[in-house]
Amino acid sequence: MAHYLETEVLIIGAGGAGMYAAIAAAEAGSSVLLLDKSVVGRSGATIMAQMTVAVAIGEEEPDHWRHHLADTIASGRGLVDEPLAKILCQSAPDRIRQMDGWGVGWARSPGSGNHITQAHAPGHDRKRCVYVDFLNTGPASSRTLRNKVRQYDGIRRISDLMVTDLVIRDGRALGAVAMHLESGEGVTITAGATVIATGGLTGLYQRNSASANMGGDGFALALRAGAALIDMEFVQFFPIGHLAPRLIGMDPIMWDPFRYKLGGVLLNGEGEEFTQNYGTVEDGKYVVTRDTATYAIFKEVEAGRGSPHGGAWLSFEHIAEADLRAAFGPVIDRLADNGIDLTKMAIEVSPIAHYHMGGLRVDETLATNVPGLFAAGEAVGGANGANRLSGNAITEAFVFGELAGRSAAVASAAASGPEPVPDIRAAAQAHLNFLSETAGRTGEGNATEGIIELQALMQRDVGPFRTKEGLERALDGIAALAGRLPHMSTDGPLAFNQQRADWFALRNMVEVARAIATAALAREESRGAHQREDFPGLEAAWSRTQVIRRSDDGIALSCSEVRHLAPSELTS
Amino acid sequence: MSERQTTRLKIRRGSAEGPARHQVFDFEFEDGQSVLDALRWIRGNRDATLAVRYSCINANACKECVMRIDGRTGYACTTPLKPGVMVLDPLPNKRLIRDLVTDTLPPDERL
Numbered sequence: 180m181a182h183y184l185e186t187e188v189l190i191i192g193a194g195g196a197g198m199y200a201a202i203a204a205a206e207a208g209s210s211v212l213l214l215d216k217s218v219v220g221r222s223g224a225t226i227m228a229q230m231t232v233a234v235a236i237g238e239e240e241p242d243h244w245r246h247h248l249a250d251t252i253a254s255g256r257g258l259v260d261e262p263l264a265k266i267l268c269q270s271a272p273d274r275i276r277q278m279d280g281w282g283v284g285w286a287r288s289p290g291s292g293n294h295i296t297q298a299h300a301p302g303h304d305r306k307r308c309v310y311v312d313f314l315n316t317g318p319a320s321s322r323t324l325r326n327k328v329r330q331y332d333g334i335r336r337i338s339d340l341m342v343t344d345l346v347i348r349d350g351r352a353l354g355a356v357a358m359h360l361e362s363g364e365g366v367t368i369t370a371g372a373t374v375i376a377t378g379g380l381t382g383l384y385q386r387n388s389a390s391a392n393m394g395g396d397g398f399a400l401a402l403r404a405g406a407a408l409i410d411m412e413f414v415q416f417f418p419i420g421h422l423a424p425r426l427i428g429m430d431p432i433m434w435d436p437f438r439y440k441l442g443g444v445l446l447n448g449e450g451e452e453f454t455q456n457y458g459t460v461e462d463g464k465y466v467v468t469r470d471t472a473t474y475a476i477f478k479e480v481e482a483g484r485g486s487p488h489g490g491a492w493l494s495f496e497h498i499a500e501a502d503l504r505a506a507f508g509p510v511i512d513r514l515a516d517n518g519i520d521l522t523k524m525a526i527e528v529s530p531i532a533h534y535h536m537g538g539l540r541v542d543e544t545l546a547t548n549v550p551g552l553f554a555a556g557e558a559v560g561g562a563n564g565a566n567r568l569s570g571n572a573i574t575e576a577f578v579f580g581e582l583a584g585r586s587a588a589v590a591s592a593a594a595s596g597p598e599p600v601p602d603i604r605a606a607a608q609a610h611l612n613f614l615s616e617t618a619g620r621t622g623e624g625n626a627t628e629g630i631i632e633l634q635a636l637m638q639r640d641v642g643p644f645r646t647k648e649g650l651e652r653a654l655d656g657i658a659a660l661a662g663r664l665p666h667m668s669t670d671g672p673l674a675f676n677q678q679r680a681d682w683f684a685l686r687n688m689v690e691v692a693r694a695i696a697t698a699a700l701a702r703e704e705s706r707g708a709h710q711r712e713d714f715p716g717l718e719a720a721w722s723r724t725q726v727i728r729r730s731d732d733g734i735a736l737s738c739s740e741v742r743h744l745a746p747s748e749l750t751s
Numbered sequence: 752m753s754e755r756q757t758t759r760l761k762i763r764r765g766s767a768e769g770p771a772r773h774q775v776f777d778f779e780f781e782d783g784q785s786v787l788d789a790l791r792w793i794r795g796n797r798d799a800t801l802a803v804r805y806s807c808i809n810a811n812a813c814k815e816c817v818m819r820i821d822g823r824t825g826y827a828c829t830t831p832l833k834p835g836v837m838v839l840d841p842l843p844n845k846r847l848i849r850d851l852v853t854d855t856l857p858p859d860e861r862l
Contacts, residue, residue: 182862217806217813217815218813218815218856218860219860221807221812221813222806222813226807226810226812226813227807321812336860337860337861337862338861339862340862359862361848362862390806390807390810390813391805391806391807424782424783425783425788426783426809427783427785427809427811427828427829428809428810428811428828428829429811430809430810431809517783518782625799626799627795627799628796630795631795668799670800672849674766674802674849675802675848675850676800677794677803678799678800
């Protein structure tokens with residue numbers, strides 16, 4: 180059975196950015212179709228965020244968006260696309276206050292006028308980061324946006340719908356072909372404008388803080404449709420991700436706020452402090468930067484001094500229980516449910532893939548180079564340069580989501596001729612045929628195993644520390660996987676066949692993995708989140724962005740200048 | 752490190768048509784591992800066609816992995832494995848799609 184849907188604005192991915200885009204497009208009068216391959220508003224990265232949101236609202240102390248912008252640019256190590264970063268910082272106060280009005284529940288300070296509380300996170304020049312207690316920023320943001328989305332009759336939500344290809348006709352993005360997971364059937368969607376809101380790509384790594392659907396789908400969809408990707412080599416690793424013991428119901432990066440409030444001590448497998456050997460004396464305070472901590476843990480493990488699961492120990496054993504409880508209240512009980520008593524035991528941590536700075540190349544309206552195709556949230560490349568400032572991820576979900584939804588609504592209205600949405604069924608047929616051809620193949624191996632293999636390969640050779648030899652080995656491995664892909668099994672019943680869904684996921688993941696490794700191999704320097712052991716220094720000549728586009732024989736890499744603002748625009 | 756133990760999972764397979772059939776998988780685990788950990792291991796190492804909903808994996812945020820575990824409704828991601836036999840079934844009060852997946856979507860979020 181062939182399904183056919185029409186909409187003015189199609190939004191692929193329903194996390195924070197996708198939901199915000201849907202609201203903005205509906206506000207602008209467009210009909211909206213909001214899709215997710217899992218469940219709308221419950222998948223993706225936003226709902227998992229337990230941390231803070233950076234915004235210059237000046238509630239805690241005087242602030243201005245230009246200070247936030249200066250910190251964002253400094254953190255990005257010369258590669259920040261300044262026009263995009265300016266939009267991010269300048270629009271953030273409006274979005275954070277709008278979310279406040281919708282009842283998100285930012286933590287407040289009852290003792291001093293009940294203003295919104297702002298914390299001081301590393302890399303910021305002042306207290307700037309808002310949050311929802313306790314470790315509830317992401318769930319509260321997702322719930323608020325889900326409730327808001329439901330208020331618009333013009334927004335249709337569909338879960339369990341996985342977009343497999345964008346449909347391009349006469350050079351313009353006009354919708355998509357998708358697989359309905361429940362039935363395995365194909366769906367054609369005609370759209371006046373399309374927004375990629377599929378988040379980042381940390382699911383490509385074995386150790387990650389991602390949900391199951393963060394494999395970088397949107398990057399591969401856009402690449403195949405002719406869009407350009409930038410800064411793909413910049414994957415941010417979070418140094419003290421939770422490793423062991425098994426911890427459920429918690430974000431694996433939750434130890435960061437513990438370290439802000441309580442300090443804590445990092446120990447190697449022999450029970451000794453080690454960050455001082457890498458240039459940072461901690462002395463019970465959280466002062467080690469993300470890159471140094473990642474490097475130090477990596478090197479201790481390499482030297483055979485890792486913790487049992489291959490990381491480092493993080494200990495709060497010297498902190499009194501009353502102090503732990505004062506700082507984290509019910510979180511201490513959730514830890515106890517997991518059998519963790521911080522007064523009696525250290526936990527194990529290790530660097531985990533957490534965020535991706537690169538993404539789709541867009542202009543100030545968040546339009547890609549493919550007419551009708553926009554990007555929102557983490558899928559946008561450039562605003563965070565080579566290293567994202569703490570707290571900017573949820574900010575960009577809100578700001579870029581809202582802007583992309585608004586821009587897509589304008590584009591859809593401008594594109595509509597005599598018929599509001601063109602019929603693309605003819606252009607979609609090849610993609611629908613491809614979808615049918617993938618069903619029921621009995622082959623060699625399957626993509627579920629293939630994804631595990633790819634994650635191990637990426638972790639080993641395209642992780643936080645890279646070499647020419649490792650990257651070349653990774654590219655060979657990726658090519659081998661891509662070669663096996665057409666022969667992998669997709670058999671079994673059509674209904675909810677995750678083996679087949681994994682096949683489409685792996686098809687995207689190998690393309691995205693190749694983009695990361697190719698860009699990482701070409702960048703012969705170390706900068707921000709891209710660290711080459713064979714090229715340890717930052718090279719001024721490499722203050723350039725690498726651009727990836729699809730070519731006849733794979734992908735083509737080129738360089739382009741970073742967009743800077745005039746000094747007057749930075750301060751006014 | 753904790754001792755490794757073995758659980759035997761009896762998992763309901765198939766769609767609404769056809770007789771109920773439970774397939775057995777053994778999984779070696781260490782303390783603290785969840786039912787979802789075992790199901791993901793089975794998908795990656797034994798049978799990729801096993802249908803089970805999950806998204807957030809770790810954060811108990813998506814609520815997708817709700818099912819019957821030893822006759823009680825629970826989340827696979829927050830239910831610890833135990834040695835011996837554990838029986839996994841789809842929710843009985845929802846339309847069965849396949850294996851452990853039922854139609855748990857809000858009515859206005861379906862195709």
